[in-house]
Amino acid sequence: MTVSITSYLMVALILFCVGLYGALTKRNAVVVLLSIELMLNAVNINLVAFSKFGLYPAVAGQIFTLFTMTVAAAEVALGLAILIALYRNKATVNVDEMDQMKR
Amino acid sequence: MTGEFVAFFILSLLTIGGAVFMISFTRVVHMVISLGITFISIAGLFVLVGADFVGVAQVLVYSGAISILMLFGIMLTKHDANDEGTGRTWKNRFILLFVAGVFGLLFWGVQNTPWPAPPAPVASPVDNAKEIGLEVFTKYVIPFELLSVLLLVALIGAIIMAKKEGDNE
Numbered sequence: 556m557t558v559s560i561t562s563y564l565m566v567a568l569i570l571f572c573v574g575l576y577g578a579l580t581k582r583n584a585v586v587v588l589l590s591i592e593l594m595l596n597a598v599n600i601n602l603v604a605f606s607k608f609g610l611y612p613a614v615a616g617q618i619f620t621l622f623t624m625t626v627a628a629a630e631v632a633l634g635l636a637i638l639i640a641l642y643r644n645k646a647t648v649n650v651d652e653m654d655q656m657k658r
Numbered sequence: 659m660t661g662e663f664v665a666f667f668i669l670s671l672l673t674i675g676g677a678v679f680m681i682s683f684t685r686v687v688h689m690v691i692s693l694g695i696t697f698i699s700i701a702g703l704f705v706l707v708g709a710d711f712v713g714v715a716q717v718l719v720y721s722g723a724i725s726i727l728m729l730f731g732i733m734l735t736k737h738d739a740n741d742e743g744t745g746r747t748w749k750n751r752f753i754l755l756f757v758a759g760v761f762g763l764l765f766w767g768v769q770n771t772p773w774p775a776p777p778a779p780v781a782s783p784v785d786n787a788k789e790i791g792l793e794v795f796t797k798y799v800i801p802f803e804l805l806s807v808l809l810l811v812a813l814i815g816a817i818i819m820a821k822k823e824g825d826n827e
Contacts, residue, residue, distance in 0.1 A: 557662065572758075573674070589689060596700055603712060618790060618793055632727065639735065639819075
């Protein structure tokens, strides 16, 4: 019994769906950021799996994964900076109460 | 039942378990710890596929930097934040249906696509890290440099965003 590409894609799919559910239902902004990281990680698993099991195995998938990680790190740093600035002004991390642009 | 299959089974179980516990916990600090388990298991999956360098980078960046950054974010906002999902059950149910639809669609797509037979394992002449280094600094050198600019912009932007307004020195 060997591990095929479908198994890796399934793990990534479940992870992506859990992250999507968390990002849409959770109300704490830190948890929403965490869920987005989970979704990005699912994509990383797919890229690395294709770099070995794809039609043309190449190291490019792993390099794309490194690029995704860098962008995710930048994203989470900026997201937390915005969150802290918002918390200083409104004293809340609840995404339901962040509606300044709707009013 | 090969060793690879057993390792894959355990690692994927830990990965998905950590993610599901992350959704079901109510205290935010517990969520971050549970997600740390997920990140480390994903690094194990990367090593299993043969992407050693990416696995190490995953441990460093995700389970090291991002988890700690999230803990800082929690500590700087609400110390004992709870994430209660009450009061919006109809909306949560609709989102659950939507996510289940996405899952079903992608599941169907993955299962019904004829994946190519796994190619014969080619023994690479150089090891994984060296291979990545050669490729990054020849073929992908422009994206690599752009990425360094992006990181610099994000660094300065994060400092300016999180700085207290009003002090100009």
